[in-house]
Each structure stands twice: as structure tokens, then as C-alpha cells.
Amino acid sequence: MRASRLFMPTLKEDPSDAEAASHKLLVRGGFVRQFASGIYIFLPLGWRVIERVNRIIREEMDAIGALELSMPTIHTADVWQQTGRYYDIGGEMFRLKDRSGRDMVLAMTHEEVFTWLASRELRSYRELPQIWYQIQLKFRDETRPKGGVLRVREFLMKDSYSFDADAEGLEVSYAKHIQAYDRIFERTGLRFHRVDSDPGMMGGAQAHEYMAPSPAGEDRVAVCSSCGYAGNIELARSVARAPEGSVSEVLEEVPTPGQRTIRQVSEFLELPASSLIKSLLVVTGEERVLALVRGDQELHQRKLERHLQREVRPAHPEEVEEATGAEIGFIGPLGVDVRIVADESLAPTGPGGARAYVTGANKAHTHLLGVMLGRDVDPEYADLREAQEGDSCVECGSALTVEPTIEVGNIFKLGTKYSVALGATVLDEDGVEIPLVMGSYGIGPARIAAAAVEQSHDEKGIVWPKSIAPFDVHLVQVHATDEEQTRVAAHLYEALGEEGWQVLWDDRDERPGVKFKDAELIGCPVRVTVGRRAAEGVVEVEPRGGDQSRREVSVDELPEVVSELWRLAD
Numbered sequence: 001m002r003a004s005r006l007f008m009p010t011l012k013e014d015p016s017d018a019e020a021a022s023h024k025l026l027v028r029g030g031f032v033r034q035f036a037s038g039i040y041i042f043l044p045l046g047w048r049v050i051e052r053v054n055r056i057i058r059e060e061m062d063a064i065g066a067l068e069l070s071m072p073t074i075h076t077a078d079v080w081q082q083t084g085r086y087y088d089i090g091g092e093m094f095r096l097k098d099r100s101g102r103d104m105v106l107a108m109t110h111e112e113v114f115t116w117l118a119s120r121e122l123r124s125y126r127e128l129p130q131i132w133y134q135i136q137l138k139f140r141d142e143t144r145p146k147g148g149v150l151r152v153r154e155f156l157m158k159d160s161y162s163f164d165a166d167a168e169g170l171e172v173s174y175a176k177h178i179q180a181y182d183r184i185f186e187r188t189g190l191r192f193h194r195v196d197s198d199p200g201m202m203g204g205a206q207a208h209e210y211m212a213p214s215p216a217g218e219d220r221v222a223v224c225s226s227c228g229y230a231g232n233i234e235l236a237r238s239v240a241r242a243p244e245g246s247v248s249e250v251l252e253e254v255p256t257p258g259q260r261t262i263r264q265v266s267e268f269l270e271l272p273a274s275s276l277i278k279s280l281l282v283v284t285g286e287e288r289v290l291a292l293v294r295g296d297q298e299l300h301q302r303k304l305e306r307h308l309q310r311e312v313r314p315a316h317p318e319e320v321e322e323a324t325g326a327e328i329g330f331i332g333p334l335g336v337d338v339r340i341v342a343d344e345s346l347a348p349t350g351p352g353g354a355r356a357y358v359t360g361a362n363k364a365h366t367h368l369l370g371v372m373l374g375r376d377v378d379p380e381y382a383d384l385r386e387a388q389e390g391d392s393c394v395e396c397g398s399a400l401t402v403e404p405t406i407e408v409g410n411i412f413k414l415g416t417k418y419s420v421a422l423g424a425t426v427l428d429e430d431g432v433e434i435p436l437v438m439g440s441y442g443i444g445p446a447r448i449a450a451a452a453v454e455q456s457h458d459e460k461g462i463v464w465p466k467s468i469a470p471f472d473v474h475l476v477q478v479h480a481t482d483e484e485q486t487r488v489a490a491h492l493y494e495a496l497g498e499e500g501w502q503v504l505w506d507d508r509d510e511r512p513g514v515k516f517k518d519a520e521l522i523g524c525p526v527r528v529t530v531g532r533r534a535a536e537g538v539v540e541v542e543p544r545g546g547d548q549s550r551r552e553v554s555v556d557e558l559p560e561v562v563s564e565l566w567r568l569a570d
């Protein structure tokens with residue numbers, strides 16, 4: 001492609017509203033433009049990247065026997081009503097009416113419509129397994145679209161759905177997806193972890209997320225670099241370190257005027273935070289529950305919800321006073337008449353053993369020293385706390401790290417929730433009607449592209465992984481009007497093209513500085529510069545990333561050198 005014919009509107013300045021590196025660089029590099037909040041246009045360069053990602057996805061999905069099709073993005077509400085999601089999902093769903101007043105929705109995802117199709121078309125276990133996929137638009141009215149194309153309101157998703165006769169069949173379809181996804185993310189050049197993820201409140205089913213480490217990520221994962229254990233912080237398990245300090249085992253009230261937070265109490269009493277217990281009152285339906293974690297730990301609400309099998313919310317200040325007689329900051333487990341759940345690390349069998357802690361005294365401006373769980377109060381124990389740096393791995397005991405990540409894909413064992421709701425059954429070997437056992441699997445191609453930029457850029461611009469760069473080779477002709485340069489560039493453009501390279505030939509009549517800046521910004525893996533020494537048949541070649549430096553080579557050698565640099569690139 002000649003740059004003079006390409007629409008490539010690069011910018012000198014970052015967009016003013018951008019924070020994430022991928023947001024800035026994809027806009028500045030002329031890959032995308034924002035049309036409205038969370039709604040983006042993919043310009044030619046951006047679309048080339050998406051198409052390259054999609055191609056990798058298609059090849060790997062096809063390799064596990066998945067079949068591509070295309071589903072509508074506007075749905076009648078009835079299927080969504082039958083599964084209940086029409087009512088369960090709030091403002092994230094775009095809803096509208098057709099001209100006759102019928103309720104319609106824009107596709108947020110496609111479980112309903114795929115299952116609808118399966119319910120009509122699949123009759124016998126003999127037709128199974130089926131894996132169907134599409135690369136199709138989704139619409140979600142996200143509360144906080146942000147980060148450029150990382151979280152948007154209209155986006156492409158590769159979504160696939162597996163249909164099997166039984167749980168063993170689902171295991172196989174799920175394993176195939178793990179294989180395809182591992183390959184897809186390896187090929188796109190991302191650094192990623194496959195992590196255990198929250199399969200939803202009622203448990204049972206299994207789910208994994210594919211997470212690309214990046215400071216721009218909204219999720220956090222705990223990872224063990226020794227044994228490879230990795231889990232979303234929503235469910236990652238860990239072994240807590242032992243608490244520090246010691247507290248007398250004699251129960252004793254101490255005045256703590258105005259000392260409400262763990263930090264304040266810890267400083268005031270000159271005790272480490274891990275000698276304190278944090279008490280948090282939550283409300284679930286009609287029930288009040290007091291959750292306890294150590295002062296140096298954080299409660300993870302999802303973990304508590306999974307233990308209780310219900311959603312919870314923090315109690316309002318009046319509810320706290322009503323249940324404990326004290327204000328937030330001074331509450332504790334002794335003498336309250338509510339269900340109490342403590343983090344398992346507080347158990348006498350935990351890393352601190354049977355020991356005393358400080359809690360609130362359920363009395364204004366007062367704390368209680370010497371509280372022993374098991375002796376003074378007998379809570380239930382569950383894994384409630386967030387895994388944190390300094391904890392060790394439950395599998396191998398090595399140190400865990402916690403890192404921010406971008407979710408680029410996920411896989412999920414659905415079971416029969418959708419097939420039962422929509423009557424998607426087949427006849428088994430004995431002629432008995434059985435519901436299809438399903439899995440659902442998503443990937444965001446634009447998230448992959450943006451995550452790649454987050455992971456691979458420098459102060460000058462993007463350093464694309466070679467498999468998803470918009471072009472392989474950026475051929476910069478320094479002076480567009482120089483005849484020798486034009487001759488050499490045209491020759492190289494053709495020669496490289498014949499060898500299968502995708503070449504962007506910058507033949508624009510622009511200042512050399514502008515061209516070099518654009519080449520760095522756009523980030524194609526190999527740059528070839530046709531300049532001063534073109535008449536002698538000498539050009540410069542340089543990889544965009546890595547530690548190889550610029551070198552001069554003869555025009556004849558160039559294709560070989562490009563292949564060599566390519567092999568060395570990520």
C-alpha cells in the first residue's frame with residue numbers, strides 16, 4: 001500500500017481525554033476515531049489490525065472444528081424474557097421497540113439466539129457435538145466507557161457456543177477451547193495468563209479468563225510464578241502470612257476516642273494492623289451478616305457472596321447502629337445477634353494460631369482488647385479476603401504476586417441454564433429427551449489490539465507484535481521527488497511484496513522528519529529507509545522493537561535481512 005493513497009490521519013498531540021497509552025496511541029496513529037462516548041470508528045490502519053486478529057481467531061477456531069456463522073444483532077425480547085435476563089440485566093442492555101410496539105433489544109451477547117437456533121434445529125445426540133461461532137457486534141451501555149477501545153459500548157466479539165449431550169462432552173468442548181485460546185493469544189504476541197475465574201454466584205460450573213497484564217487493566221489476578229497457579233482476585237486462594245504483634249488474652253475495653261479506621265486504631269494502640277480484626281456489616285435480603293477479616297486484609301465482596309450464596313450490600317450507618325448499638329468504626333463480633341463469618345486465616349488453625357486480637361467494642365469510641373475467636377465467639381469460617389502480595393501460593397507455597405490485567409477473553413461452562421429455559425433438547429440413545437449441555441466462550445479482538453499496544457509501546461509510539469501489525473514492513477522513501485529513491489523504493493516494494501510481505505511504502509511528499517515520526521508512531525515491525533545512498537543501491541533497515549540497531553544493506557540483500565529481522569522479532 002502506498003501511503004499517498006492511504007487515509008492515515010496521524011496527530012501530533014494526544015487526545016485530551018485519553019489516559020491509557022493504547023487510547024492515546026491508537027488515536028494519534030490514525031487507527032481509530034471516537035464517534036461518541038464509547039462508540040468508535042476503525043480507520044483503515046485500525047481495521048487492518050482487527051482483521052489480522054480476526055484471521056488468527058478464525059484459523060484457531062476452525063482448527064478445533066468450530067463452524068462460523070452470523071447471528072442477528074437486533075433481537076426480539078421474547079427469548080431474553082424466557083431466560084429471565086431481560087429482567088435481571090439493568091441499564092447495560094439497549095432496549096427499543098419496533099414500529100408495531102414490540103419489545104426488542106440490541107445484542108449484548110448471543111446465548112439466547114444461539115440456543116434458540118439449537119432448540120429448533122438439533123434433534124438427536126447423533127448431531128452432537130456442535131461448536132458454532134461468529135465474529136459479531138455486541139452492544140452494551142457500559143456505565144463507564146473508558147480507555148479508548150478497551151471498554152466501549154459497541155464492539156466486535158468472537159463468541160462461540162458448544163452443544164453437547166452430557167457433562168463429559170462439555171469437558172471435551174471446553175478443553176478444545178482452551179487449546180484454541182492458548183494458541184490465539186500466543187499467536188497475537190500478548191503476554192497473558194489463563195486464570196481461574198468466577199463462574200457466577202451459584203458455583204458448580206467452571207470458568208477461566210484470559211488476562212493480559214497491564215497497568216491499564218481493570219481486573220487483578222494473583223499469580224504464582226513458580227507453579228503457574230493463577231486466579232482472578234475475585235476467587236484466588238492464598239495462604240496468608242502470620243499476623244504480627246501480640247495482644248494480651250485478657251478481655252479489656254480501651255477508650256479509642258475518634259479512632260475509627262484500622263490505621264488510626266493501629267497507630268493509637270501501637271499495634272500492627274494484623275493484630276486487629278476489621279468487622280464489616282452487610283445486608284442480604286432480610287439478614288444481616290458481620291464479616292471479619294484481619295486488619296491488614298481486605299474483604300472481597302464476591303467471596304462473601306459466594307459463601308452466602310446471595311448478593312450482599314454494605315449496611316447503611318443506621319442499619320449498623322441498629323444491629324450493633326455502635327457507629328461504624330467501633331463495631332465488633334462480641335455480643336451482636338447476627339450471623340458472623342470470619343476469614344479462614346483468623347481461625348485458631350490459621351497462620352496466627354489461637355491468639356487474641358483487637359476488635360470494636362460495639363460501644364461509642366471504644367475498642368476491645370484480647371478477643372479470641374473460638375473462645376469468645378464462634379463464627380463460621382470461609383475464604384473472604386483478597387489474596388495479596390506477600391501471601392503464598394496454596395499449591396506450592398511460593399510467593400504470590402498480584403497484578404492488574406486486561407480481560408481479553410473468557411470461557412465458561414454454562415451447563416443447561418439456557419437450554420432448559422429455551423427448550424433446547426435432543427433425544428439420547430434411549431430416545432429420552434435431554435437438555436443440551438452448553439459452554440460459552442468470548443474474545444474481544446479490539447481489546448486484544450489495545451492490550452497489545454498497552455504491553456508494547458515506547459515514548460515514540462506503538463511497537464506492534466509482528467502477527468497483528470497493520471503492515472510488516474514500513475518502506476520510508478525520504479524524498480518523494482528523488483528519482484533514484486523512487487526507482488529503488490518501487491523495486492523493493494515489488495520484491496518484498498512478491499515474497500509475501502505486507503509493505504507500506506511512504507511515498508508522500510512530506511518532510512523526512514514527519515515520515516520517521518509516523519513510522520515510529522505506527523509501529524510496523526521492520527522499517528526500511530530509502531535515502532541518501534539509494535543511487536549506490538544501499539538502504540537502511542531497522543526493527544521497530546528489540547535491541548537490533550539500524551544497519552545499511554545492499555538492495556539485493558534486503559529481502560534476506562528482512563526475513564532475518566522478522567525471525568528475531570517477537
Ligand code: ATP
Nearest residue numbers: 142150151152155157407408409410442443444447
Ligand atoms: P468485562 O468484565 O471487561 O466487562 P465481560 O466479562 O463483560 O468483560 P464477556 O461478556 O465475557 O466480558 O465478553 C467476552 C469478551 O469481550 C471479553 O473478554 C472482552 O475481550 C470483550 N469485551 C467485553 N466487554 C467489552 C467492552 N465493553 N468493550 C470492548 N470489549 C469488550
Ligand code: MG
Nearest residue numbers: 092140142151
Ligand atoms: Mg462486562
